[in-house]
Amino acid sequence: MTKPKSVPQRSVARRRHASIEVQIRRGDMVESEHAVAACVVDSAGETVAAYGEVERAVYPRSTIKPLLAMPLLETGAAAAFALNDEEIALACASHTGEPVHLRIAETWLGRLDLDIDALACGLHFPYDEFAAREVLAHDGAPSSLHNNCSGKPLGMLTTALHCGDPVMGYEKTDHPVQQRVRRPLADLLNRDLAAAPTAIDGCSIPTIAVSLHDIAAMMAQLLADHSARPQRAAASRRIVRVMAEHPDLITGSGRFCTDITRATAGDIVVKSGAEGVAIALLRDQGMAIAVKSLDGARRDAEAAMATLVPVFAPVTGTATAAFARYAAPAIENWRGVRTGAIQVVLAN
Numbered sequence: 558m559t560k561p562k563s564v565p566q567r568s569v570a571r572r573r574h575a576s577i578e579v580q581i582r583r584g585d586m587v588e589s590e591h592a593v594a595a596c597v598v599d600s601a602g603e604t605v606a607a608y609g610e611v612e613r614a615v616y617p618r619s620t621i622k623p624l625l626a627m628p629l630l631e632t633g634a635a636a637a638f639a640l641n642d643e644e645i646a647l648a649c650a651s652h653t654g655e656p657v658h659l660r661i662a663e664t665w666l667g668r669l670d671l672d673i674d675a676l677a678c679g680l681h682f683p684y685d686e687f688a689a690r691e692v693l694a695h696d697g698a699p700s701s702l703h704n705n706c707s708g709k710p711l712g713m714l715t716t717a718l719h720c721g722d723p724v725m726g727y728e729k730t731d732h733p734v735q736q737r738v739r740r741p742l743a744d745l746l747n748r749d750l751a752a753a754p755t756a757i758d759g760c761s762i763p764t765i766a767v768s769l770h771d772i773a774a775m776m777a778q779l780l781a782d783h784s785a786r787p788q789r790a791a792a793s794r795r796i797v798r799v800m801a802e803h804p805d806l807i808t809g810s811g812r813f814c815t816d817i818t819r820a821t822a823g824d825i826v827v828k829s830g831a832e833g834v835a836i837a838l839l840r841d842q843g844m845a846i847a848v849k850s851l852d853g854a855r856r857d858a859e860a861a862m863a864t865l866v867p868v869f870a871p872v873t874g875t876a877t878a879a880f881a882r883y884a885a886p887a888i889e890n891w892r893g894v895r896t897g898a899i900q901v902v903l904a905n
Contacts, residue, residue, distance in 0.1 A: 618830030647708030653809025654683025
Protein backbone atom coordinates (compact mmCIF):
# COMPACT_ATOMS: atom_id res chain seq x y z
CA MET A 558 0.00 0.00 0.00
CA THR A 559 1.29 3.47 -0.87
CA LYS A 560 1.92 5.52 2.23
CA PRO A 561 -0.37 8.60 2.37
CA LYS A 562 1.27 11.92 1.73
CA SER A 563 1.92 14.37 4.52
CA VAL A 564 0.63 17.90 4.20
CA PRO A 565 3.21 20.63 4.87
CA GLN A 566 2.09 22.85 7.77
CA ARG A 567 3.34 24.53 10.90
CA SER A 568 4.64 22.26 13.61
CA VAL A 569 2.04 20.81 15.95
CA ALA A 570 2.83 20.78 19.66
CA ARG A 571 1.93 17.49 21.31
CA ARG A 572 0.39 17.84 24.73
CA ARG A 573 -1.39 15.49 27.10
CA HIS A 574 -1.44 11.98 25.62
CA ALA A 575 0.66 11.02 22.61
CA SER A 576 -1.46 8.23 21.15
CA ILE A 577 -4.91 6.68 21.12
CA GLU A 578 -5.61 3.00 20.70
CA VAL A 579 -9.01 1.36 20.47
CA GLN A 580 -9.05 -2.19 21.77
CA ILE A 581 -11.71 -4.69 20.81
CA ARG A 582 -11.95 -7.12 23.71
CA ARG A 583 -13.51 -10.57 23.64
CA GLY A 584 -13.83 -11.95 27.13
CA ASP A 585 -10.69 -10.98 29.04
CA MET A 586 -8.45 -10.84 25.97
CA VAL A 587 -7.71 -8.07 23.48
CA GLU A 588 -8.85 -9.48 20.14
CA SER A 589 -7.76 -6.57 17.96
CA GLU A 590 -6.14 -3.17 18.30
CA HIS A 591 -6.80 -0.08 16.20
CA ALA A 592 -4.79 3.15 16.01
CA VAL A 593 -6.60 6.48 16.05
CA ALA A 594 -5.21 9.97 15.44
CA ALA A 595 -6.82 13.08 16.90
CA CYS A 596 -6.17 16.79 17.11
CA VAL A 597 -7.70 19.55 19.22
CA VAL A 598 -7.46 23.16 17.99
CA ASP A 599 -9.04 26.31 19.39
CA SER A 600 -10.72 29.11 17.45
CA ALA A 601 -7.55 31.22 17.63
CA GLY A 602 -5.74 28.50 15.68
CA GLU A 603 -3.69 27.22 18.61
CA THR A 604 -3.16 23.47 18.95
CA VAL A 605 -4.43 22.31 22.32
CA ALA A 606 -3.53 18.62 21.97
CA ALA A 607 -2.37 16.15 19.36
CA TYR A 608 -2.45 12.37 19.30
CA GLY A 609 -0.76 10.24 16.70
CA GLU A 610 -0.20 11.18 13.05
CA VAL A 611 -2.09 14.47 12.88
CA GLU A 612 0.07 15.78 10.00
CA ARG A 613 -0.91 12.86 7.77
CA ALA A 614 -3.12 13.79 4.81
CA VAL A 615 -6.65 12.43 5.03
CA TYR A 616 -9.87 13.03 3.15
CA PRO A 617 -12.28 14.85 5.48
CA ARG A 618 -15.27 13.29 3.71
CA SER A 619 -18.59 14.44 5.17
CA THR A 620 -17.11 16.07 8.26
CA ILE A 621 -16.59 19.34 6.40
CA LYS A 622 -20.08 19.57 4.91
CA PRO A 623 -20.73 22.57 7.21
CA LEU A 624 -17.80 24.36 5.54
CA LEU A 625 -18.99 23.39 2.07
CA ALA A 626 -22.33 25.03 2.93
CA MET A 627 -20.68 28.40 3.63
CA PRO A 628 -21.15 29.79 0.07
CA LEU A 629 -24.84 28.93 0.27
CA LEU A 630 -25.13 31.56 2.99
CA GLU A 631 -22.32 33.96 2.11
CA THR A 632 -23.49 34.51 -1.47
CA GLY A 633 -27.04 35.30 -0.34
CA ALA A 634 -28.44 32.21 -2.09
CA ALA A 635 -30.06 30.90 1.11
CA ALA A 636 -31.84 34.20 1.65
CA ALA A 637 -32.84 34.54 -2.01
CA PHE A 638 -34.53 31.12 -1.94
CA ALA A 639 -35.89 31.66 1.60
CA LEU A 640 -34.23 28.54 2.98
CA ASN A 641 -35.29 27.69 6.51
CA ASP A 642 -33.14 26.25 9.30
CA GLU A 643 -34.16 22.68 8.48
CA GLU A 644 -32.90 23.09 4.91
CA ILE A 645 -29.62 24.63 6.06
CA ALA A 646 -29.21 21.69 8.45
CA LEU A 647 -29.83 19.24 5.61
CA ALA A 648 -27.11 20.93 3.57
CA CYS A 649 -24.69 19.99 6.38
CA ALA A 650 -26.10 16.51 6.87
CA SER A 651 -25.30 12.87 6.23
CA HIS A 652 -28.87 11.82 6.88
CA THR A 653 -30.41 8.37 7.20
CA GLY A 654 -33.22 8.88 4.69
CA GLU A 655 -36.05 9.01 7.21
CA PRO A 656 -39.41 10.54 6.18
CA VAL A 657 -38.50 13.92 7.70
CA HIS A 658 -35.31 14.05 5.63
CA LEU A 659 -37.15 13.14 2.46
CA ARG A 660 -39.89 15.72 3.11
CA ILE A 661 -37.37 18.53 3.50
CA ALA A 662 -35.40 17.48 0.42
CA GLU A 663 -38.53 17.17 -1.75
CA THR A 664 -39.81 20.60 -0.68
CA TRP A 665 -36.43 22.18 -1.33
CA LEU A 666 -36.05 20.58 -4.76
CA GLY A 667 -39.53 21.76 -5.68
CA ARG A 668 -38.63 25.34 -4.79
CA LEU A 669 -35.63 25.15 -7.11
CA ASP A 670 -37.91 24.00 -9.94
CA LEU A 671 -35.35 21.41 -11.00
CA ASP A 672 -35.75 17.79 -12.00
CA ILE A 673 -34.38 15.19 -9.59
CA ASP A 674 -31.86 14.19 -12.27
CA ALA A 675 -30.04 17.47 -11.55
CA LEU A 676 -28.63 15.78 -8.43
CA ALA A 677 -25.39 13.99 -9.29
CA CYS A 678 -25.07 12.25 -5.93
CA GLY A 679 -26.50 8.91 -7.06
CA LEU A 680 -28.97 6.85 -5.08
CA HIS A 681 -29.06 4.20 -2.41
CA PHE A 682 -31.60 2.81 0.02
CA PRO A 683 -32.05 4.81 3.23
CA TYR A 684 -29.62 3.92 5.99
CA ASP A 685 -32.57 3.91 8.40
CA GLU A 686 -33.97 0.38 8.43
CA PHE A 687 -37.61 1.42 8.83
CA ALA A 688 -37.33 3.98 6.02
CA ALA A 689 -35.72 1.39 3.75
CA ARG A 690 -38.58 -1.03 4.41
CA GLU A 691 -41.06 1.72 3.60
CA VAL A 692 -39.40 2.31 0.24
CA LEU A 693 -39.56 -1.40 -0.56
CA ALA A 694 -43.19 -1.63 0.54
CA HIS A 695 -44.33 1.33 -1.57
CA ASP A 696 -42.16 2.61 -4.40
CA GLY A 697 -39.77 -0.32 -4.46
CA ALA A 698 -36.78 1.82 -5.41
CA PRO A 699 -34.97 4.74 -3.76
CA SER A 700 -34.28 8.09 -5.40
CA SER A 701 -31.38 10.52 -5.19
CA LEU A 702 -33.22 12.32 -2.41
CA HIS A 703 -32.76 9.25 -0.20
CA ASN A 704 -29.00 9.58 -0.64
CA ASN A 705 -27.44 10.53 2.70
CA CYS A 706 -25.70 13.46 0.98
CA SER A 707 -28.74 14.85 -0.88
CA GLY A 708 -28.76 18.10 1.10
CA LYS A 709 -25.26 18.99 -0.10
CA PRO A 710 -26.06 19.01 -3.84
CA LEU A 711 -29.32 20.82 -3.13
CA GLY A 712 -27.26 23.54 -1.47
CA MET A 713 -24.79 23.65 -4.33
CA LEU A 714 -27.57 23.80 -6.92
CA THR A 715 -29.23 26.63 -4.99
CA THR A 716 -25.97 28.58 -5.05
CA ALA A 717 -25.52 27.88 -8.77
CA LEU A 718 -28.98 29.21 -9.60
CA HIS A 719 -28.49 32.29 -7.46
CA CYS A 720 -25.07 33.09 -8.94
CA GLY A 721 -26.10 32.41 -12.52
CA ASP A 722 -23.88 29.36 -12.88
CA PRO A 723 -24.79 26.37 -15.08
CA VAL A 724 -26.69 23.69 -13.19
CA MET A 725 -25.31 20.78 -15.16
CA GLY A 726 -21.87 19.61 -14.16
CA TYR A 727 -21.92 21.32 -10.77
CA GLU A 728 -19.98 18.34 -9.39
CA LYS A 729 -16.99 18.84 -11.71
CA THR A 730 -13.75 20.20 -10.26
CA ASP A 731 -13.57 23.14 -12.67
CA HIS A 732 -17.23 24.17 -12.23
CA PRO A 733 -17.77 27.57 -10.56
CA VAL A 734 -19.69 25.86 -7.73
CA GLN A 735 -16.72 23.71 -6.78
CA GLN A 736 -14.29 26.59 -7.14
CA ARG A 737 -16.53 28.61 -4.86
CA VAL A 738 -16.76 25.96 -2.11
CA ARG A 739 -13.00 25.49 -2.12
CA ARG A 740 -12.29 29.16 -1.39
CA PRO A 741 -13.49 29.16 2.24
CA LEU A 742 -11.24 26.17 2.96
CA ALA A 743 -8.19 28.04 1.67
CA ASP A 744 -9.26 31.19 3.51
CA LEU A 745 -9.64 29.37 6.83
CA LEU A 746 -6.22 27.76 6.48
CA ASN A 747 -4.67 30.91 5.00
CA ARG A 748 -2.89 29.01 2.24
CA ASP A 749 -3.32 27.87 -1.34
CA LEU A 750 -4.80 24.38 -1.67
CA ALA A 751 -4.32 24.05 -5.43
CA ALA A 752 -1.70 21.33 -5.01
CA ALA A 753 -3.55 19.37 -2.34
CA PRO A 754 -4.48 15.76 -3.27
CA THR A 755 -7.99 15.59 -4.70
CA ALA A 756 -10.30 12.65 -5.41
CA ILE A 757 -14.00 12.01 -5.97
CA ASP A 758 -16.27 11.61 -2.95
CA GLY A 759 -19.18 9.20 -2.63
CA CYS A 760 -21.62 11.87 -3.80
CA SER A 761 -19.47 12.58 -6.91
CA ILE A 762 -18.08 15.97 -5.88
CA PRO A 763 -14.34 16.52 -5.42
CA THR A 764 -12.91 15.85 -1.96
CA ILE A 765 -9.64 17.50 -1.03
CA ALA A 766 -7.07 15.95 1.31
CA VAL A 767 -5.70 17.98 4.19
CA SER A 768 -4.11 17.02 7.49
CA LEU A 769 -6.15 16.05 10.52
CA HIS A 770 -4.75 19.15 12.20
CA ASP A 771 -6.13 21.24 9.33
CA ILE A 772 -9.57 19.67 9.66
CA ALA A 773 -9.68 20.61 13.34
CA ALA A 774 -8.34 24.08 12.59
CA MET A 775 -10.92 24.74 9.87
CA MET A 776 -13.82 23.49 11.97
CA ALA A 777 -12.68 25.55 14.96
CA GLN A 778 -12.99 28.64 12.75
CA LEU A 779 -16.76 28.12 12.77
CA LEU A 780 -16.53 29.21 16.42
CA ALA A 781 -14.27 32.21 15.76
CA ASP A 782 -15.31 35.86 15.91
CA HIS A 783 -14.85 36.87 12.23
CA SER A 784 -15.81 40.42 13.19
CA ALA A 785 -13.93 41.80 10.18
CA ARG A 786 -16.03 39.65 7.83
CA PRO A 787 -19.72 40.03 8.75
CA GLN A 788 -20.95 37.56 6.11
CA ARG A 789 -18.51 34.89 7.29
CA ALA A 790 -19.51 35.54 10.90
CA ALA A 791 -23.23 35.31 10.17
CA ALA A 792 -22.82 32.16 8.10
CA SER A 793 -20.70 30.47 10.78
CA ARG A 794 -23.15 31.31 13.55
CA ARG A 795 -26.15 30.04 11.63
CA ILE A 796 -24.50 26.80 10.56
CA VAL A 797 -23.41 25.96 14.10
CA ARG A 798 -26.80 26.92 15.51
CA VAL A 799 -28.88 24.84 13.10
CA MET A 800 -26.64 21.82 13.62
CA ALA A 801 -27.04 22.20 17.37
CA GLU A 802 -30.80 22.66 17.20
CA HIS A 803 -31.54 19.95 14.61
CA PRO A 804 -29.30 16.97 15.39
CA ASP A 805 -31.96 14.60 14.06
CA LEU A 806 -31.50 16.15 10.63
CA ILE A 807 -27.70 16.02 10.66
CA THR A 808 -27.80 12.23 10.85
CA GLY A 809 -30.89 10.45 12.13
CA SER A 810 -32.55 8.48 14.89
CA GLY A 811 -30.26 6.54 17.20
CA ARG A 812 -27.04 7.70 15.56
CA PHE A 813 -23.86 8.85 17.28
CA CYS A 814 -23.97 12.46 16.06
CA THR A 815 -27.64 12.85 16.94
CA ASP A 816 -27.36 11.26 20.37
CA ILE A 817 -24.29 13.20 21.51
CA THR A 818 -25.47 16.57 20.20
CA ARG A 819 -28.92 16.09 21.72
CA ALA A 820 -27.54 14.82 25.05
CA THR A 821 -25.48 18.00 25.46
CA ALA A 822 -28.37 20.25 24.35
CA GLY A 823 -26.26 21.38 21.41
CA ASP A 824 -23.30 22.58 23.49
CA ILE A 825 -21.27 19.93 21.68
CA VAL A 826 -21.95 19.36 17.98
CA VAL A 827 -20.65 16.17 16.39
CA LYS A 828 -20.39 15.30 12.69
CA SER A 829 -19.09 12.02 11.32
CA GLY A 830 -17.80 11.13 7.87
CA ALA A 831 -16.94 7.98 5.97
CA GLU A 832 -13.76 6.00 6.63
CA GLY A 833 -13.60 6.73 10.33
CA VAL A 834 -13.38 10.54 10.32
CA ALA A 835 -15.32 12.64 12.83
CA ILE A 836 -15.33 16.17 14.22
CA ALA A 837 -16.75 17.75 17.35
CA LEU A 838 -17.36 21.43 18.03
CA LEU A 839 -17.00 22.33 21.70
CA ARG A 840 -18.98 25.54 21.56
CA ASP A 841 -18.43 26.82 25.11
CA GLN A 842 -14.71 26.06 24.97
CA GLY A 843 -14.24 27.46 21.44
CA MET A 844 -12.47 24.30 20.30
CA ALA A 845 -12.80 21.64 17.63
CA ILE A 846 -11.67 18.03 17.75
CA ALA A 847 -10.91 16.01 14.64
CA VAL A 848 -10.54 12.23 14.83
CA LYS A 849 -9.43 9.67 12.25
CA SER A 850 -9.52 5.91 12.72
CA LEU A 851 -6.54 4.81 10.66
CA ASP A 852 -8.27 1.62 9.51
CA GLY A 853 -11.44 3.53 8.64
CA ALA A 854 -13.69 1.90 11.25
CA ARG A 855 -16.60 4.06 12.35
CA ARG A 856 -16.95 2.42 15.75
CA ASP A 857 -13.30 3.22 16.56
CA ALA A 858 -13.75 6.88 15.66
CA GLU A 859 -16.96 7.14 17.68
CA ALA A 860 -15.42 5.49 20.74
CA ALA A 861 -12.34 7.71 20.54
CA MET A 862 -14.41 10.88 20.14
CA ALA A 863 -16.72 9.94 23.01
CA THR A 864 -13.64 9.40 25.17
CA LEU A 865 -11.85 12.60 24.12
CA VAL A 866 -14.66 15.14 24.38
CA PRO A 867 -15.02 14.84 28.19
CA VAL A 868 -11.26 15.47 28.51
CA PHE A 869 -11.72 18.97 27.10
CA ALA A 870 -15.33 19.83 27.95
CA PRO A 871 -17.34 19.09 31.11
CA VAL A 872 -19.93 16.38 30.57
CA THR A 873 -22.53 16.12 33.32
CA GLY A 874 -26.01 14.84 34.06
CA THR A 875 -27.78 12.69 31.51
CA ALA A 876 -25.07 13.39 28.92
CA THR A 877 -22.66 11.23 30.94
CA ALA A 878 -24.57 8.07 30.06
CA ALA A 879 -24.65 8.95 26.35
CA PHE A 880 -20.88 9.42 26.24
CA ALA A 881 -20.25 6.24 28.23
CA ARG A 882 -22.46 4.23 25.89
CA TYR A 883 -20.33 5.19 22.89
CA ALA A 884 -16.93 5.35 24.63
CA ALA A 885 -17.11 1.77 25.91
CA PRO A 886 -19.97 -0.02 24.14
CA ALA A 887 -20.65 -3.65 24.89
CA ILE A 888 -20.24 -6.18 22.10
CA GLU A 889 -23.01 -8.76 21.80
CA ASN A 890 -23.55 -11.77 19.59
CA TRP A 891 -26.68 -12.46 17.55
CA ARG A 892 -28.42 -13.95 20.62
CA GLY A 893 -27.83 -10.77 22.60
CA VAL A 894 -25.16 -12.39 24.76
CA ARG A 895 -22.40 -10.02 25.82
CA THR A 896 -19.11 -11.28 24.40
CA GLY A 897 -16.83 -8.33 25.04
CA ALA A 898 -16.49 -4.55 24.84
CA ILE A 899 -14.65 -1.71 23.17
CA GLN A 900 -12.05 0.09 25.24
CA VAL A 901 -10.15 3.28 24.38
CA VAL A 902 -6.60 3.59 25.72
CA LEU A 903 -4.89 6.99 25.89
CA ALA A 904 -1.13 6.41 26.13
CA ASN A 905 1.75 8.78 26.91
